[in-house]
Amino acid sequence: MKLRITVHGVAYEVDVEVLDVGEGFAMSALPPAPRQTSPFPGASAGAGGGGSSASPSPRPAAPTLPPSGSRTASPQGTVTSPIAGTVIEVRCAPGNTVKERDVLMVFEAMKMNTSIAAPGAGTIKAVHVAVGDAVREGQILVEFE
Numbered sequence: 429m430k431l432r433i434t435v436h437g438v439a440y441e442v443d444v445e446v447l448d449v450g451e452g453f454a455m456s457a458l459p460p461a462p463r464q465t466s467p468f469p470g471a472s473a474g475a476g477g478g479g480s481s482a483s484p485s486p487r488p489a490a491p492t493l494p495p496s497g498s499r500t501a502s503p504q505g506t507v508t509s510p511i512a513g514t515v516i517e518v519r520c521a522p523g524n525t526v527k528e529r530d531v532l533m534v535f536e537a538m539k540m541n542t543s544i545a546a547p548g549a550g551t552i553k554a555v556h557v558a559v560g561d562a563v564r565e566g567q568i569l570v571e572f573e
Contacts (some may be wrong), residue, residue: 507547507570513537515561520570524552532570535563544569 429444513535520532526546535542553571557563 505572506568507532507544507572509535509544509563509565509567509569511535511537511542512564513542513562515557515559515563516541518555518557518559520552520555522552522554526550526552533557 429446431442431444433440433442514537515533516536517534518532519534520526520530526532526549528546528548530546531543532546532552533544535544550572553573555570556568563569
């Protein structure tokens with residue numbers, strides 16, 4: 429099957445071959461399909477809620493946050509980029525005082541906007557990026573005092 433794929437305005441024609449089990453890969457090499465569970469307690473995963481005798485798989489524990497009192501009032505250190513992208517908005521400057529979860533900047537990555545929030549209350553020491561900058565994952569964005 430031929431497909432046309434466009435990446436950054438450049439069109440590519442590619443041939444795609446659909447393989448059956450045993451034609452190029454072993455079925456045992458594939459991971460098992462994840463079990464679909466209902467987000468509602470007591471509801472079954474199947475349509476119509478009917479008669480599955482299998483018990484639902486246990487849900488993973490929700491991540492726990494430290495108690496609010498265990499965070500320092502003035503985080504010292506840096507905020508790094510969780511993703512690669514382009515800075516489209518900077519909402520802080522050196523000397524600004526921010527509260528926990530205040531939006532420091534906004535990135536565009538894969539046509540989606542991602543907000544970068546303050547990890548805690550503090551004062552901005554330095555901002556290392558500007559609007560239009562391309563950033564990589566793990567790059568230092570902001571320093572706190």
